[in-house]
Each structure stands twice: as C-alpha cells, then as structure tokens.
Amino acid sequence: MIVAATNQLLELALALLAAPLxxxxxxxxxxxxxxxxxxxxxxxxxxxxxxxxxxxxxxxxASLLFRAAPYVVFGSMVVAAAIIPSVGTALxxxxxxxxxxxxxxFATARVFxxxxxxxxxxxxxxxxxxxxxxxxxxxxxxxxxxxxxxxxIASSTSLVAxxxxxxxxxxxxxxxxxxxxxxxxxxxxxxNARIPVDNPATHLELTMIHEAMLLEYSARHxxxxxxxxxxxxxxxxxxxxxxxxxxxxxxxxxxxxxxLAGAPILALKLLSFGAGxxxxxxLSAKLRIFRAPEFLATAFLFAVLGMLVHLxxxx
Amino acid sequence: xxxxxxTSQLVNLCAAVLLLLAFAMLAQRRTVALVDLFTxxxxxxxxxxxxxxxxxxxxxxxxxxxxxxxxxxxxxxxxLRRLIRRLxxxxxxxxxxxxxxxxxxxxxxxxxxxxxxxxxxxxATTITRATLGIALAIVLLSFLMMxxxxxxxxxxxxxxxxxxxxxxxxxSATYGMPMLIEFGIALDVLVxxxxxxxxxxxxxxxxxxxxxxxxxxxxxx
Numbered sequence: 104m105i106v107a108a109t110n111q112l113l114e115l116a117l118a119l120l121a122a123p124l125x126x127x128x129x130x131x132x133x134x135x136x137x138x139x140x141x142x143x144x145x146x147x148x149x150x151x152x153x154x155x156x157x158x159x160x161x162x163x164x165a166s167l168l169f170r171a172a173p174y175v176v177f178g179s180m181v182v183a184a185a186i187i188p189s190v191g192t193a194l195x196x197x198x199x200x201x202x203x204x205x206x207x208x209f210a211t212a213r214v215f216x217x218x219x220x221x222x223x224x225x226x227x228x229x230x231x232x233x234x235x236x237x238x239x240x241x242x243x244x245x246x247x248x249x250x251x252x253x254x255x256i257a258s259s260t261s262l263v264a265x266x267x268x269x270x271x272x273x274x275x276x277x278x279x280x281x282x283x284x285x286x287x288x289x290x291x292x293x294x295n296a297r298i299p300v301d302n303p304a305t306h307l308e309l310t311m312i313h314e315a316m317l318l319e320y321s322a323r324h325x326x327x328x329x330x331x332x333x334x335x336x337x338x339x340x341x342x343x344x345x346x347x348x349x350x351x352x353x354x355x356x357x358x359x360x361x362x363l364a365g366a367p368i369l370a371l372k373l374l375s376f377g378a379g380x381x382x383x384x385x386l387s388a389k390l391r392i393f394r395a396p397e398f399l400a401t402a403f404l405f406a407v408l409g410m411l412v413h414l415x416x417x418x
Numbered sequence: 419x420x421x422x423x424x425t426s427q428l429v430n431l432c433a434a435v436l437l438l439l440a441f442a443m444l445a446q447r448r449t450v451a452l453v454d455l456f457t458x459x460x461x462x463x464x465x466x467x468x469x470x471x472x473x474x475x476x477x478x479x480x481x482x483x484x485x486x487x488x489x490x491x492x493x494x495x496x497x498l499r500r501l502i503r504r505l506x507x508x509x510x511x512x513x514x515x516x517x518x519x520x521x522x523x524x525x526x527x528x529x530x531x532x533x534x535x536x537x538x539x540x541x542a543t544t545i546t547r548a549t550l551g552i553a554l555a556i557v558l559l560s561f562l563m564m565x566x567x568x569x570x571x572x573x574x575x576x577x578x579x580x581x582x583x584x585x586x587x588x589x590s591a592t593y594g595m596p597m598l599i600e601f602g603i604a605l606d607v608l609v610x611x612x613x614x615x616x617x618x619x620x621x622x623x624x625x626x627x628x629x630x631x632x633x634x635x636x637x638x639x
Contacts, residue, residue, distance in 0.1 A: 397517055401521070408525075408528070412434050414532070
C-alpha cells in the first residue's frame with residue numbers, strides 16, 4: 104500500500120519536474136543536429152520561472168472561460184500523468200481510468216484550449232483553434248485505434264494491464280504492434296505540434312497552430328499552458344513507452360528497489376526518445392496545412408492495418 | 419531447420435511488410451519511387467519464400483526463392499529503371515491522385531479480401547495459411563493501383579505487384595507451385611515487361627506522353 108502511494112507520488116513528481124527537462128533536451132538535440140549553438144537544457148525552467156513572476160494582462164472582453172482554461176488544461180495533463188504507468192505499474196489512480204478515458208482527458212484539454220483561443224475574438228486565436236480541432240478530430244481516431252490494437256493483444260484497455268501483459272508473456276514478433284507504433288509516432292508528432300504538422304519554435308508564421316492559440320495569454324496563464332504542453336509531450340512519450348517498450352517498468356508487486364531502478368531506466372528511454380524526436384524533426388520539412396489530413400490519414404491507416412493484421416494473423 | 423513457431427512469426431512479419439508496401443505503392447506519386455517499393459516487395463517475398471523453404475526443407479522452394487530474388491529484385495527493377503531513364507521520365511509524377519480517398523478504398527478492399535479468404539484458409543493445412551488473406555489483399559490493392567493510375571509505367575508496376583501477390587498466395591497456401599509452372603510464370607512476366615517496354619515507346623511516339631488518358635478518346639484518321 105505504502106509502496107503504491109510512493110510509486111504514485113514519485114511518478115507525479117517526476118512527470119511535473121521532468122517534462123520541461125524533456126522539452127529542453129529535445130531542443131538541445133535539435134540545435135546540435137542543425138549545427139546551431141544549443142540553448143541550455145534548463146531554459147524551459149527559466150522561462151517558466153520568469154513567466155510565473157510577471158503580472159498577468161487580460162483582454163477587456165476576456166470571460167471566465169479564458170481565465171479558467173489554463174487551469175483546466177494543466178489539471179487534465181496532471182491527471183493524465185497520474186494514470187500512465189511510467190516508473191511502476193502499482194498505481195492506485197490507474198484503476199480510475201483506462202486508456203480510452205485518457206484519450207478523453209486529452210480531448211477535454213484540447214476543447215478548453217480551443218474555446219479559450221476563440222474567447223477573445225482575435226483572428227489568430229480563431230484560426231489556431233480551428234486548425235487545432237481539424238488536427239484533433241483526425242488524430243483522435245488514429246490514437247484510439249492504436250490503443251485498441253494493443254488492447255486486443257493484451258485483452259484489456261487499462262494501460263497498466265497492457266504493459267504488464269507485454270512484459271510477462273514470451274517474446275514474439277508482433278507485426279501489428281509495429282504498425283501501431285508507427286501510427287502512434289505520427290499521432291504524437293501531430294498532437295504535440297511537432298515539425299511535419301506544426302512548428303513549435305515560431306511565433307511569426309501564418310502556418311502556426313499551437314502558438315496561435317496561446318497568443319493572448321501572458322504571465323502565469325502562459326506558464327501553465329506551456330508547462331501543460333511540455334507535460335503533454337511527456338505523457339505521450341510515457342504512453343508510447345508503456346505500450347511498446349514496457350521492459351524496465353516496475354511490476355505491481357515490486358518493492359522500493361525496483362521502483363527506484365525504474366526511474367533511471369525511464370530516463371534512459373526518454374533520452375533516446377527525445378533524440379529520436381529531434382532527428383525526425385530535423386529530417387522532415389513542415390507540411391502544408393492542407394497536407395496534414397493526408398499525414399493523419401496515413402496514421403489512421405497504419406493503426407487500422409495493425410488491427411486487421413492482428414485479427415487475421417493473430418499476432 | 420527453423421522451428422514452426424518462428425517460421426510462422428517470420429512469414430507473418432513478411433506478410434505484414436508486403437501489405438504495408440502495397441499501401442505505400444498506392445500512395446506514392448513518383449514513378450521512380452514506385453520502382454524502389456517494388457524492389458522492396460521483391461526482397462520481402464524472397465525472404466518469406468526462403469523462410470518457408472528452411473522450415474519445410476522442400477528443395478524446389480529454395481529454387482523458387484532464388485528465382486524470386488534474381489527476377490524481382492535484380493532483373494525487373496533494372497529493366498524498369500533503364501526504361502524510365504531511356505524514356506526520360508525520372509521526374510514524372512501522377513498529378514491527379516486523391517491519396518486519402520484511395521487509402522480509404524484500399525482499407526475497404528483489405529477488409530473485403532480478409533473476409534473472402536477466411537473460409538478458404540480454414541481449409542488449408544499449411545502453417546502459413548493465415549497469410550492467404552493478405553496475399554489476396556495485395557492482389558486487389560495492386561489492381562486498385564492500376565485503376566487509379568494514368569501513367570503507363572505505374573500501371574505496369576501495378577501489374578507486377580499483382581503478380582507478387584499471386585506468388586505469395588501460392589507460396590503461403592500450398593508451399594509453392596510446381597517448378598515448371600513457376601518458371602513459366604517468371605518467363606511470362608519477363609516477356610510482358612519487354613513487350614510493354616516496346617509499347618511505352620510506341621505510345622510516346624503517338625501522343626508525346628505516357629499518359630494513358632490519351633487512349634480514351636477516339637480520333638479520326
């Protein structure tokens with residue numbers, strides 16, 4: 104019981120603290136790969152620190168929704184972080200919600216973010232919100248199909264049960280999981296405003312999606328939104344690890360030692376994930392916005408193919 | 419000798435890769451990239467045949483794998499690349515191609531093929547029978563590719579991919595056809611590519627392009 108509570112607290116603290124670090128690591132790798140001088144890995148923290156100490160400026164016609172949205176978005180990302188097994192699977196809160204509810208949590212955050220962006224009524228906010236919803240409604244079914252494929256193999260929709268099942272069964276080649284992993288990577292890129300779909304490093308482009316929605320925010324609201332974006336990337340990485348490379352996550356009956364060993368293994372996985380993400384972003388060019396549906400249709404196709412291959416081949 | 423469990427896993431993996439490549443071909447606009455995908459399909463096909471040969475120990479499957487490699491990885495792609503270079507169409511791409519719609523039709527085709535193959539594969543006794551549905555799906559997807567393309571070379575590649583699917587069906591459902599038939603088909607495919615290559619030049623001479631759209635309208639002469 105105490106081990107489980109420790110696991111839960113450790114995981115939450117790790118997600119909250121490591122999320123900006125992961126973002127910093129990705130940015131650093133990207134700068135290295137692009138032959139630029141790399142910014143400090145602590146830059147996201149300094150940014151958050153700066154933003155939290157500023158005075159917030161609100162538009163005159165901002166409604167309650169606009170002020171509440173950062174807390175809702177940040178809150179749903181924290182709840183999501185609490186139910187994804189990243190260090191150990193003995194999570195008391197994981198029984199509250201399964202993977203489908205997790206997708207719902209992400210959707211809640213997206214809806215509130217888009218509504219808040221439209222709330223002020225500026226052209227940029229509305230534009231960003233519409234684009235975000237276009238990406239979202241295409242990415243969500245693909246993500247669900249990925250989860251269904253893994254659930255069919257593990258015969259459970261709970262992330263904890265899926266990752267436990269994959270670790271405990273004997274090693275076999277699963278083509279369906281490979282398809283699902285590719286689809287998941289494509290969804291991750293689209294959902295986290297990474298390069299083929301959106302550029303996270305710009306504020307001055309007509310093609311921006313995520314940044315356009317945050318233009319009206321300042322100070323602590325902006326800090327929460329940016330922290331939530333970092334948490335979202337961390338959460339997606341943790342889902343990917345739990346579904347596709349769950350080895351090293353401490354099992355349900357594990358003690359403190361395994362739990363503490365889980366953290367460096369997770370760190371190692373996240374480091375390689377960040378480097379891989381930076382590599383993908385460096386190698387690919389930004390797509391035209393009207394090519395994004397094609398990109399996400401490919402993700403959906405991969406996910407459905409994975410499911411069909413599983414149903415037919417049983418592997 | 420490979421164990422049966424590993425064989426079925428490896429063949430399933432090859433089947434999944436083949437299906438993926440069939441979809442990639444469906445979505446690829448550029449002709450040169452299509453040849454690369456076709457080569458990759460040949461490699462996957464040769465590997466899967468080799469795996470079945472290693473498991474069953476049938477001598478003719480080894481020949482079949484070698485023949486597949488020689489024909490579909492070396493000879494045909496080389497001929498196709500040469501043709502593309504001689505016709506000077508390296509940079510040509512299909513302009514009017516709605517990829518999203520084609521992909522969704524492709525998915526429906528795959529579901530149809532899986533449903534169609536299920537009762538047939540239930541009758542088969544080989545360890546790789548589950549891949550019959552995928553083989554059928556590859557045949558139908560290549561057919562779909564031939565329907566959606568306008569360029570003559572893309573259509574020929576679709577035709578060759580269809581033959582790949584048929585070959586995979588044969589090797590997965592019945593451990594390959596008799597040697598004589600396999601040689602006959604290989605020769606047929608080779609000759610077909612030569613004849614179609616001659617056709618390419620004739621079509622281009624007539625219309626100044628390889629777009630088969632031109633063949634659809636009647637002309638007075």
